[in-house]
Amino acid sequence: MYGQIRFERNPHLKTKPGIQDDLGFGRIFTDHMLVLDYEEGQGWHDPRIIPYAPLSYDPAAMIFHYGQAVFEGLKAFRTESGEIQIFRPDQNAKRLNRSSERLNMPPIDETFIVNAIQELVRVDADWVPSKQGASLYIRPFVIATEAGLGVRPSSRYSFVVIMSPVGAYYEEGLQPVKILVESHYARAVHGGTGGAKAAGNYAASLKAQVLAKEHDCAQVLWLDAIDKKSLEEVGSMNVFFKIGGEVITPSLSGSILEGITRKSIIHLLSDWGIPVTERRISIDEIVQAYENGTLEEAFGTGTAAVVSPIGSLLWQDTPMVINNGEIGELVHKLYDTITGIQYGRIADKHGWMVTC
Amino acid sequence: MYGQIRFERNPHLKTKPGIQDDLGFGRIFTDHMLVLDYEEGQGWHDPRIIPYAPLSYDPAAMIFHYGQAVFEGLKAFRTESGEIQIFRPDQNAKRLNRSSERLNMPPIDETFIVNAIQELVRVDADWVPSKQGASLYIRPFVIATEAGLGVRPSSRYSFVVIMSPVGAYYEEGLQPVKILVESHYARAVHGGTGGAKAAGNYAASLKAQVLAKEHDCAQVLWLDAIDKKSLEEVGSMNVFFKIGGEVITPSLSGSILEGITRKSIIHLLSDWGIPVTERRISIDEIVQAYENGTLEEAFGTGTAAVVSPIGSLLWQDTPMVINNGEIGELVHKLYDTITGIQYGRIADKHGWMVTC
Ligand SMILES: Cc1ncc(COP(=O)(O)O)c(C=O)c1O
Numbered sequence: 001m002y003g004q005i006r007f008e009r010n011p012h013l014k015t016k017p018g019i020q021d022d023l024g025f026g027r028i029f030t031d032h033m034l035v036l037d038y039e040e041g042q043g044w045h046d047p048r049i050i051p052y053a054p055l056s057y058d059p060a061a062m063i064f065h066y067g068q069a070v071f072e073g074l075k076a077f078r079t080e081s082g083e084i085q086i087f088r089p090d091q092n093a094k095r096l097n098r099s100s101e102r103l104n105m106p107p108i109d110e111t112f113i114v115n116a117i118q119e120l121v122r123v124d125a126d127w128v129p130s131k132q133g134a135s136l137y138i139r140p141f142v143i144a145t146e147a148g149l150g151v152r153p154s155s156r157y158s159f160v161v162i163m164s165p166v167g168a169y170y171e172e173g174l175q176p177v178k179i180l181v182e183s184h185y186a187r188a189v190h191g192g193t194g195g196a197k198a199a200g201n202y203a204a205s206l207k208a209q210v211l212a213k214e215h216d217c218a219q220v221l222w223l224d225a226i227d228k229k230s231l232e233e234v235g236s237m238n239v240f241f242k243i244g245g246e247v248i249t250p251s252l253s254g255s256i257l258e259g260i261t262r263k264s265i266i267h268l269l270s271d272w273g274i275p276v277t278e279r280r281i282s283i284d285e286i287v288q289a290y291e292n293g294t295l296e297e298a299f300g301t302g303t304a305a306v307v308s309p310i311g312s313l314l315w316q317d318t319p320m321v322i323n324n325g326e327i328g329e330l331v332h333k334l335y336d337t338i339t340g341i342q343y344g345r346i347a348d349k350h351g352w353m354v355t356c
Numbered sequence: 357m358y359g360q361i362r363f364e365r366n367p368h369l370k371t372k373p374g375i376q377d378d379l380g381f382g383r384i385f386t387d388h389m390l391v392l393d394y395e396e397g398q399g400w401h402d403p404r405i406i407p408y409a410p411l412s413y414d415p416a417a418m419i420f421h422y423g424q425a426v427f428e429g430l431k432a433f434r435t436e437s438g439e440i441q442i443f444r445p446d447q448n449a450k451r452l453n454r455s456s457e458r459l460n461m462p463p464i465d466e467t468f469i470v471n472a473i474q475e476l477v478r479v480d481a482d483w484v485p486s487k488q489g490a491s492l493y494i495r496p497f498v499i500a501t502e503a504g505l506g507v508r509p510s511s512r513y514s515f516v517v518i519m520s521p522v523g524a525y526y527e528e529g530l531q532p533v534k535i536l537v538e539s540h541y542a543r544a545v546h547g548g549t550g551g552a553k554a555a556g557n558y559a560a561s562l563k564a565q566v567l568a569k570e571h572d573c574a575q576v577l578w579l580d581a582i583d584k585k586s587l588e589e590v591g592s593m594n595v596f597f598k599i600g601g602e603v604i605t606p607s608l609s610g611s612i613l614e615g616i617t618r619k620s621i622i623h624l625l626s627d628w629g630i631p632v633t634e635r636r637i638s639i640d641e642i643v644q645a646y647e648n649g650t651l652e653e654a655f656g657t658g659t660a661a662v663v664s665p666i667g668s669l670l671w672q673d674t675p676m677v678i679n680n681g682e683i684g685e686l687v688h689k690l691y692d693t694i695t696g697i698q699y700g701r702i703a704d705k706h707g708w709m710v711t712c
């Protein structure tokens with residue numbers, strides 16, 4: 001598909017971070033990147049792995065003006081035996097195309113995406129950290145590059161993949177976080193782009209995120225934009241609750257992102273005989289469960305953290321402390337299982353891992 | 357403010373389009389651009405007018421991922437006596453900062469913005485077309501340039517101004533357009549970014565715009581995302597109606613852009629003793645007015661077209677033809693007045709025009 005991937009080796013390899021270095025998230029990048037171009041009429045063409053270097057576009061390129069851009073995020077892990085494996089890249093490829101569809105951008109062959117990512121990881125294999133909890137974060141993105149100020153779908157795009165070694169999300173083990181329930185700002189709405197991993201969604205979320213920080217909270221729990229009642233998601237994570245023994249998560253209404261971690265967790269729980277109900281969940285219901293003592297666990301799920309236990313929810317200036325602010329049993333088991341599969345310590349029964 | 361604007365003349369001037377050339381919209385650009393950089397701690401600095409050339413950023417620059425970008429659009433006109441004047445640049449400067457605020461971006465001194473635009477227009481003054489109806493479109497924009505994948509406000513930005521000579525919007529005089537009333541997709545919602553000229557809003561609108569074209573319509577009339585009843589705006593224009601002698605326009609609910617043309621029209625109409633009511637307008641009300649014969653005129657307003665008469669509205673597969681598909685008296689008078697002021701044929705009583 002799209003022809004052979006051309007390879008231009010970087011003659012100036014960077015110094016790789018040492019095993020003791022604090023990697024942070026998305027701050028340092030590997031030696032190479034993958035690029036594939038699109039032009040109307042010609043389609044996707046010229047796949048290449050080239051030295052990591054600045055991207056240069058006309059100042060009128062649509063990416064600088066109209067936010068026609070989508071992205072993905074996934075990770076490669078180094079197992080104890082030194083092998084490298086990627087978590088469910090096929091799912092990211094599918095979602096990238098679903099996001100593109102919403103922004104009227106051309107799809108990319110999904111097999112190509114997965115193969116290209118594998119090839120790029122192989123080229124920069126030495127960048128996959130072996131430190132416990134660390135991994136190689138992979139960031140595919142598509143941007144509109146036509147130079148022109150008319151508001152219309154671009155006729156040119158670039159698909160780019162960059163990679164960044166990232167540290168353990170929880171340097172000192174799983175940590176419960178405080179979350180602000182947001183009722184003023186909206187991130188997405190039915191009929192909007194909330195179901196897509198569209199660039200503009202993230203810019204739209206920044207104000208509320210800054211507000212959360214001001215309240216000493218790690219993130220925002222979004223309510224739907226319409227009645228400001230239904231729970232949507234937590235920052236860049238989906239959200240789950242365990243109430244009176246039942247596990248629930250907001251259904252895919254079109255305004256939340258269909259997380260791959262969410263999907264994997266639903267799968268695991270069902271394997272364990274714990275059904276997950278996907279439905280509308282209102283904040284009133286959470287308050288009620290909190291008040292009558294049936295709110296057992298709450299957690300966010302996403303590629304960056306895998307799971308993030310919610311220690312307390314700040315709603316209308318009142319904190320609701322969950323499970324005494326401690327890590328729940330279920331969230332712990334999910335974390336151990338998923339990271340176990342990712343690092344090859346637990347058998348990958350579902351064929352989620354793709355080796356490089 | 358921010359120090360003297362440094363000037364680096366372009367040694368390779370482009371061939372300017374001739375008076376007969378079809379300029380289109382935003383396809384060709386002048387010889388220079390203005391750039392101003394921001395860095396946390398240092399603030400805005402290093403204003404410069406430099407040769408128009410590609411912008412180059414790290415592939416991890418936030419503009420490529422999170423849509424943290426806002427823009428403006430305004431025009432410079434050449435009067436019959438050869439002078440160059442810009443329409444209400446102070447208003448665009450103000451709105452740029454309001455948009456930035458919503459996306460947690462740092463404001464820019466408004467006097468600086470206006471002066472910098474004037475200076476840039478003076479440098480490329482030969483690019484201001486003298487052809488009837490043509491003008492120089494000015495595009496200021498601010499983009500997040502920090503290289504980093506954490507979702508957070510960028511610590512670096514660039515403010516850039518580029519300029520494009522554009523042809524008359526109506527090559528053959530004012531032309532009524534067909535508009536599709538959209539009830540599926542949403543562009544904005546209360547609490548979202550609809551009131552800002554934020555990049556992501558435009559990407560979010562493309563699907564509906566393509567749908568409009570498929571229905572042989574020029575643009576979409578957006579309904580609010582919540583009850584899908586209240587009118588919002590038309591593509592990149594605000595919307596006005598004349599019903600039974602009364603002029604009405606949707607109020608600034610927070611999810612529509614506060615158009616500078618809209619504001620100017622409200623001002624002019626009030627000068628003429630024609631009050632404009634800014635309020636919620638439902639599509640049902642428009643249908644009713646159409647049915648009982650009181651829907652006299654409908655038009656969009658914006659920098660690109662000034663006014664755009666709506667000849668028919670396509671609602672639930674039924675076209676409502678307005679004013680026999682002809683240009684209304686009011687819209688005609690508004691067009692003549694505003695373009696008259698812009699090209700210096702009519703006295704600028706409100707001090708809207710800023711000379712270069
Ligand atoms: C808005 C949003 N919701 C949810 C998620 C979780 O998705 P995933 O589990 O695929 O990482 C992400 C991050 O990717 C996100 O950006």
Ligand SMILES: Cc1ncc(COP(=O)(O)O)c(C=O)c1O
Binds near residue numbers: 591616
């Ligand atoms: C969404 C939107 N609404 C309305 C307008 C009209 O605003 P103005 O009259 O300032 O051009 C524009 C264009 O600038 C726009 O992009």
